[in-house]
Amino acid sequence: MKTQRTIGFVLLASAGLFSLSLTIGAWAADLNKLVDACSQCHERDGASRDPNMPIIGGYSEPYIISSLTAYKNKIRSCPEIEYLHGDKKVKRTDMCRIAKPLSEEDIRKLAQYYAGKKFRRANQDFDPELAKKGQQIHERDCEKCHSQAGSVASDDSGILAGQWTPYLKQQFFAFYAEKRLLDKKMKPKFNKLDKTEMEALLNYYASFK
Numbered sequence: 257m258k259t260q261r262t263i264g265f266v267l268l269a270s271a272g273l274f275s276l277s278l279t280i281g282a283w284a285a286d287l288n289k290l291v292d293a294c295s296q297c298h299e300r301d302g303a304s305r306d307p308n309m310p311i312i313g314g315y316s317e318p319y320i321i322s323s324l325t326a327y328k329n330k331i332r333s334c335p336e337i338e339y340l341h342g343d344k345k346v347k348r349t350d351m352c353r354i355a356k357p358l359s360e361e362d363i364r365k366l367a368q369y370y371a372g373k374k375f376r377r378a379n380q381d382f383d384p385e386l387a388k389k390g391q392q393i394h395e396r397d398c399e400k401c402h403s404q405a406g407s408v409a410s411d412d413s414g415i416l417a418g419q420w421t422p423y424l425k426q427q428f429f430a431f432y433a434e435k436r437l438l439d440k441k442m443k444p445k446f447n448k449l450d451k452t453e454m455e456a457l458l459n460y461y462a463s464f465k
């Protein structure tokens with residue numbers, strides 16, 4: 257009797273373990289599928305090589321969650337873009353359409369995944385004179401929330417040092433045109449910048465390799 261019960265218990269326990277490992281296996285497969293879809297533009301580990309696609313590997317988990325949620329709810333602008341890789345029938349799409357079908361759980365898992373990667377800085381040209389000017393503006397107006405030239409992911413304010421210039425430039429315009437919600441405290445500092453000051457800032461961020 258005792259042995260039978262023990263065997264029964266062992267069977268039950270291993271069945272439990274088996275279904276648990278099946279669940280974890282299915283999760284991992286789901287995550288891989290999602291990541292494959294993201295890699296079509298953001299590349300492996302989120303280290304995008306196209307200047308219009310932001311590098312997302314190494315961004316903080318809360319920042320990625322909040323941006324994907326903003327796209328999902330369409331409170332952040334979604335410029336149309338083309339898939340870089342893959343044989344998708346749909347050639348053009350945007351981040352709002354991409355984020356729409358993601359569940360909260362998908363978003364959390366994706367954020368965790370990319371937050372665990374290293375931010376690989378883009379290698380791009382810059383003007384050293386403008387970069388010097390940009391450093392002063394950054395230290396005066398931006399360093400408070402984007403510390404160490406905007407390289408600290410845990411500030412939850414994105415990453416500026418080494419991010420692609422064309423992408424950052426587009427975000428500057430989106431902030432300006434109020435197509436992307438600004439942190440309320442960032443707004444007054446940002447809105448008083450003129451075009452040359454913005455160019456200088458972009459050259460400063462591009463100087464980090």
Ligand code: HEC
Binds near residue numbers: 293349
């Ligand atoms: C068709 C190309 C494409 C695909 C596929 C794609 N993205 Fe994007 N993603 C972009 C572009 C372009 C932007 C910048 C959009 C903008 O201007 O706001 C972006 C922006 C982002 C941002 C915000 C970055 C920042 O610095 O604020 C995150 C996070 C992100 N994508 C995550 C993902 C995830 C996760 C997936 C997969 C589920 C994915 N993307 C799939 C092209 C793509």
Ligand code: HEC
Binds near residue numbers: 412413
């Ligand atoms: C009071 C804090 C604060 C200040 C000051 C500030 N920012 Fe920000 N910034 C933020 C926050 C918070 C976010 C994330 C907002 C979001 O998720 O949309 C952000 C996001 C950004 C982004 C988008 C990053 C990405 O990956 O898409 C850029 C670019 C940016 N800031 C540039 C600047 C510049 C340039 C200055 C100085 C002129 C500045 N910020 C000053 C808080 C600040």
